[in-house]
């Protein structure tokens with residue numbers, strides 16, 4: 001082991017994942033920057049081991065111990081870089097807490113990230129699944145990022161096109177992006193801002209609050225209030241947010257389903273396909289509030305699976321599989337998990 005890397009061994013990960021699933025890492029390193037990754041890469045023993053890049057652990061499910069090196073991204077720092085094309089460029093290190101970073105931008109009157117308030121996790125993870133909520137996705141306000149390439153040892157800059165963002169997707173989830181460790185992310189925000197109220201629930205809440213000309217900060221506060229009402233706080237009940245992606249199906253399949261299920265919740269996509277509400281499908285199968293072992297379906301939101309106390313990853317997986325089987329049998333639709341299974 002390199003003497004200049006503070007590696008811990010057999011390290012507990014229970015408090016480092018929001019599902020609160022018990023798991024241990026064979027080796028564990030808090031990473032502040034590229035230098036440590038370069039040293040690790042140069043070590044033949046460590047470089048050959050499986051790697052897990054860990055942020056806030058809010059989008060993964062441990063199904064056992066991790067027999068490799070956990071790289072816990074801890075780099076801190078955020079700065080305003082300056083203006084370009086009427087946008088203010090703001091950069092944050094990967095280990096910054098996402099919500100604290102969003103609030104910091106809003107407190108400066110910069111708009112763009114308000115709809116993504118209160119999402120757990122780190123800045124470095126936001127581009128990985130192109131984090132999205134209330135009609136805004138990371139890609140909408142993304143400028144570029146810096147990543148360390150564990151395959152080549154290079155530090156690379158990637159723009160939005162290079163990140164290949166999609167719905168809960170990016171290059172980092174593909175084989176060609178798996179060696180990239182995000183070090184920092186730059187966003188293009190704006191002071192000359194108009195709210196994104198495409199999401200009906202948010203628009204209604206803004207109207208009810210009597211805000212005819214809301215500020216980014218006010219929208220952020222409303223998003224927070226909605227989320228606190230609907231979603232379980234991971235500090236109180238273990239969960240990873242939405243457990244399944246909303247399935248996207250061809251228009252013809254949606255039309256066929258509507259004949260049998262006229263109340264089917266669906267949203268037309270720009271490419272003609274239809275996005276179905278996974279939470280509605282799960283609810284209709286009778287799973288809301290139900291449990292299997294120590295894993296359960298959150299009573300207020302069927303899309304969220306929760307740790308009822310002491311659950312193992314395998315119990316959450318068993319519940320997820322049972323839900324997937326029921327939704328498939330009733331609607332012929334495959335539900336794809338959103339968190340990464342480790």
Ligand SMILES: Cc1cc2nc3c(=O)[nH]c(=O)nc-3n(C[C@H](O)[C@H](O)[C@H](O)COP(=O)(O)OP(=O)(O)OC[C@H]3O[C@@H](n4cnc5c(N)ncnc54)[C@H](O)[C@@H]3O)c2cc1C
Nearest residue numbers: 053055056057058059121122124125131132133182240241
């Ligand atoms: C209550 C709750 C609500 C949520 N709501 C939303 C929501 O509205 N919208 C949404 O999109 N998500 C949501 N999530 C999911 C989650 O918060 C986001 O996906 C978040 O971006 C994950 O960040 P993290 O730092 O916890 O990543 P982790 O869970 O630690 O990691 C997730 C994945 O990203 C990789 N990764 C992490 N950091 C880096 C890095 N620096 N470089 C390379 N790879 C990295 C990991 O290897 C892993 O594959 C929610 C989760 C919870 C618990």
